[in-house]
Amino acid sequence: MERCIIHLDMDAFYASIEQRDHPELRGQPVVVGGSSRRAVVAAASYEARKFGIHSAMPMMRARRLCPDLVVADVHMEHYREVSRQIRGILERHTELIEPLALDEFFLDVTEQTGAIPEAGRLAQAMKAEIQMETGLTGSAGVGPNKFVAKVASDLRKPDGLVVVPPAEGADFLAPLPVSRVWGVGAVTERKLEGLGIRTIGDLAGADPQGLERLFGKLGPRIHQLANGVDDRPVQVSRQPKSVSHETTFEEDTTDLDLLRERLGRLAQRVSERLRRRGLQGRTVVLKLTYHNFQHATRHATLEQPTDDDRAIAAEAARLLDRTEAAVRPVRLVGVGLTGLTSTVSAGAPQLGLFGPESGGPADLPSG
């Protein structure tokens, strides 16, 4: 059966939330991000984008492009909350939801709709509900697979809706530049251009064997995508292999107390994420980047899996003693946990009194 896939991408998510919550920011060029020297833009409002500002751009550069730029602090916990709210709205319509980020979701609505035009109407309804209940807009793409849906959602931002009937998939893609194809980065794009391939249509008509010789496995894959063929399913829950957080210092440091304090905060964020996903990990990983960009990682495996931030921080601090942090300036520090297991699985035979595994008055992670 023909599948009906929706890709929903919220418009300038973090920046829109800040503008929604602070009316004085509406209509202003707003970016969300840190205020330190090395901060980067996490999200830019459409007003800011007019100045050529985009996410991941160094904050310094963004300020230069737009001297009147308003820089709002990042309120990640709040954005997560809004994301959960949106997810809640989507869940009224289907259980097959694959979140890609806080502001991006794939939905498989084949069962609910049966045909692409019907799925388009559902996407319209979802958008309306989200706007009514959260005051935020999103853009949706509807198509027979993930690739087409994703490309479609990006076409008429903000507040757009693009529906691509299955038969028109290839035609719809043909005029678009090859850089829209997943897996085509700057290097591949340049090589393709050397072959005279600029649009997806050019790529779709190219010889797949030739592409394979040039790009290996990637060749046939991008050829298929260019032809509008993409069989990847919407994956409901993706259990991560590891959870980690890292931070870059304003200035390189050899201050162990500062490093430990940072480790504590990172461990807290790791722990929050683990708990929300109902996971625990056994191996603590400390990652450092020294001033000369040389990396170092240290691992320690605990006796029992944990999601406790103190335990993670304590272990990370011990690992720190096994690095050259006190003598070589550190630029970046990160904490992660691997060897993840689900706390809700039957893996742990002893039930706990307080944890999510207790089955009692548990503090189950939501979402």
Place this chain on the structure above:
Amino acid sequence: MKLTINREVFLEALQRVQGIVERKHTMPILAHILLRASPEGLELSATDLEVGLRLQYPAEVSEPGGVTLQAKKAYEIARELPERGRIGLTGRENNWVELSCGRARFRVVGLPAEEFPELPVVEGAEPFEMTAGVMAGMIEKTIFAVSTDETRYNLSGVFVESFAEKGKGVLRMVATDGHRLCLVDEEIEAKQAKRVGKGVILPRKGLLELRKMIEEGLDTVSLGLKGNSAVIRGERGVVVMRLVEGEFPDYRQVIPETAGRKVLMKREEITAGLRRVSIIANEKTRPVKLMVSAGTLVLSASHPDLGEAVEEMEVQFEGEPIEVGFNARYFLDVLNVLTGEEVELGLGDEASPAVLRAVGDEGYLAIIMPMRF
């Protein structure tokens, strides 16, 4: 500093502080003890920064002052000195200490006495007082449930709180490792009900020191709290401990309100039965299955390499039969501190906490989470 002290007294003092002295050598001074001589005698201090001891011993002091000695070496020396001898201790320049007894003479290096960490002083706060024997009983009934998992720091001690209930004062101690929980209440004078207040977590190691103090002969325990320290006064001196930081979990929410199924059994029978059956169970987790049906309890355990064990006993029970698995160790720990002939086991379902208590003792209960089979 210059003094003489009875060898037996000195040896006892050194032995007493060995348990406190830090062995991990993170700070060299923590491997030392502080000796301070004053007209009142010899004061000996040891600390690992979590728990500290300051004890007073009789000595003849001819010159007040302070020195430090490496705790383990000092103990080894004192142990080998002639019995019933008298030891002379003299502080020399550059932190050297002279130790003499009979014909033996030692010159050992110490560290500057000023570098020894100050033990926190808890004064001004009105101390909480309790009969030592009662306090010892409460420690006995909870301390085994304290978590030894370093990662669960907030469970590494016993939670102590006091409050007024029906015009009476209550002192409550609660300990848990996240799998089982023990709670004990004792009545205290109403006027003392606010002295411990909303609750503090006393570290396990500190409570073990307190128990030692009580065993050495102590009538009344006097507990003073201030800031993040607790001080307990004994006959010989004080135990000082740093309170465990962090929040103790809300234990009230895990105590089942209704038992569901109530099983009454003979304490000695169930204790002996669990001991026998758990021989077969897996060493580490000791899962034993309890099957309860009208009038009967069947204990069973099996091990893939060893075999199986079953034991049946008569109990008082009416109601829906049920099968639940538990770590036998958790039951035995509790049964060991219960008194009285009969115990009552409250069971919900296969995944609900069980409540174990002695019949007729309203002041103590243990909550144990099942194991999945």
